[in-house]
Amino acid sequence: MHELSIAMNIVEIAEExxxxxxxxxxxxxxxxxxxxxxxxxxxLLFSYPFACEGTPLEGxxxxxxxxxxxxxxxxxxxxxxx
Amino acid sequence: MVEVRQRVLKQxxxxxxxxxxRFREAGTYVVSIVxxxxxxxTMFLERLLATLRGESRxxxxxxxxxxxxxxxxxxxxxxPVKQIxxxxxxxxxxxxxxxxxxxxxxxxxxxxFIENVGNLxxxxxxxxxxxxxxVLLSVTEGEDKPxxxxxxFNTADVAVITKMDLAEAVEFDRDAAHRNIxxxxxxxxxxxxxxxxxxxxxxxxxxxxxAH
Numbered sequence: 001m002h003e004l005s006i007a008m009n010i011v012e013i014a015e016e017x018x019x020x021x022x023x024x025x026x027x028x029x030x031x032x033x034x035x036x037x038x039x040x041x042x043x044l045l046f047s048y049p050f051a052c053e054g055t056p057l058e059g060x061x062x063x064x065x066x067x068x069x070x071x072x073x074x075x076x077x078x079x080x081x082x
Numbered sequence: 083m084v085e086v087r088q089r090v091l092k093q094x095x096x097x098x099x100x101x102x103x104r105f106r107e108a109g110t111y112v113v114s115i116v117x118x119x120x121x122x123x124t125m126f127l128e129r130l131l132a133t134l135r136g137e138s139r140x141x142x143x144x145x146x147x148x149x150x151x152x153x154x155x156x157x158x159x160x161x162p163v164k165q166i167x168x169x170x171x172x173x174x175x176x177x178x179x180x181x182x183x184x185x186x187x188x189x190x191x192x193x194x195f196i197e198n199v200g201n202l203x204x205x206x207x208x209x210x211x212x213x214x215x216x217v218l219l220s221v222t223e224g225e226d227k228p229x230x231x232x233x234x235f236n237t238a239d240v241a242v243i244t245k246m247d248l249a250e251a252v253e254f255d256r257d258a259a260h261r262n263i264x265x266x267x268x269x270x271x272x273x274x275x276x277x278x279x280x281x282x283x284x285x286x287x288x289x290x291x292x293a294h
Contacts, residue, residue: 002172002204009090021084031090038206038233073091073207078084 003043006073007051007062013075014057023080028061030077034070041066094208097176101183101211108189111294112196114210116234117218118227119200122244122277124152126218127197129277131159133287138192143182145174145199152197162186173204176211193294202231214293220245221254225262232266240271242286247276 010029018026033041041064048062065076089095105112115123127142134140141162144152153165166174166182179196188194196212198205217238219227222245228235235241241263249256256274263270273289275282 002207005171005175006090006207009093013086013088013090013092017084017086017088023084036233036236038203038237074089075086077086080084 003039004047004051006039007044007047010048010062010075011051011055011057014060014078015055017075017078018056018080021078021080021082023078023082025081026057026060026078027081028063028079029057029075030063030065030079032067032072032074032076033064034067034072036069036071037073038071039073091207091209094176097180098209098211101176101180102213105188105194105211105213108191110188110191110194111214111290112194112210112212113214113216113290114196114198114212115216115218116198116202116205116238117200117220117244118202118223121200121218121220121223123197123200123218124155125277126242126244126275127195128156128159129280129283130195130287130290131156131161131163133283134193134290135159135161137291139190140193140195141186141191142195142197143174143179144197145178147171147199168199172199172201173208174198174210175208179210193290202227202234206234206237214239216240216242218242218244219259219263221249221259222252225255225258228259228262228266235263235266235270238267238270240273240289241267243272243274245276245278246274246281247279 014029052058117123145166150165153163156163166178215238273286
C-alpha cells in the first residue's frame with residue numbers, strides 16, 4: 001500500500017501546476033496508469049481524498065486512464081478554474 | 083484543461099539519478115535487495131558482508147518500518163551498517179537513501195548494499211540509484227511468487243532463491259520456480275543459495291565481484 005504516498009505526490013505536483021498557471025482551483029487531475037507501474041487503481045482512488053485533505057485540492061477528482069501495457073504513472077492534464 | 087505530462091515519481095527519479103551519478107563518480111557499486119518479509123534478506127546479507135569483507139570495502143543500509151534489529155545483527159560482521167526506519171512507509175525511496183548516506187564518504191566503499199523493506203509490491207516503483215536490483219525468493223514461499231508479483235520481478239535484474247537447505251523438506255519444485263521466473267522475466271539470471279550452509283554463495287559473490 002504505497003498508494004497514499006503516490007497520491008500525496010500527485011497532490012503536490014498538481015498544486016505546483018495550479019500555482020504555475022495561476023488557477024484558482026483544480027477540478028480534476030488526469031493520470032495515465034500502466035499495469036506495470038506497481039500502483040493499484042482502486043487503492044489510489046481510495047487514498048486520493050485523504051491526500052487532498054486540508055490542501056487546495058480538496059474536493060478535486062482523480063481521473064485514471066488505464067493503459068494496456070507499460071509502467072506509466074504520469075499526470076497528463078489538469079482541469080482548472082481560473 | 084491544462085496539459086501537464088509529468089511523471090508522478092519524477093522527483094524520486096531525479097534524486098535517484100543524482101545518487102547513481104554520485105555512486106559512479108565514487109566508484110561504488112550499489113546493490114539493492116528486495117523480497118517479501120522473512121525470505122532471508124538479512125541472513126543473506128549477513129553472510130555476504132562477512133564473506134566480502136576480506137576482499138572489498140562493503141557496507142549496508144537496511145530498511146524496516148521499526149526497530150534497529152537488522153542493523154545490530156549486521157554490524158556484527160564489522161562492516162559499516164546503518165538502519166533506515168521508515169515509520170509506516172512500506173518502501174525505501176531515493177531521499178531516504180540520500181539522507182542515510184549524508185555522513186558517509188561513499189568513495190571509501192567498493193560495494194554498498196541496500197536492504198529494502200520486506201515487501202514485494204511497493205519497492206518496485208522506487209528507483210534508489212542502484213546498479214543492480216536483486217529479488218530474493220525463498221523455497222518456503224511457494225514457486226508461484228513470481229507469477230503473483232510480476233512487477234517486482236520485472237524491475238529486478240537478478241533473482242536469488244534462498245534457503246536451499248530447506249528445499250527438500252518443503253518439497254520445493256525447483257523447475258517450476260525457474261519456469262515461473264523465466265515466464266515473468268525471460269532471460270533473468272537466477273542463483274540458488276543457502277546463506278546458512280554457504281551453498282551457492284561463492285557463485286553469487288563471484289558474480290558480484292565480476293559485475294562491478
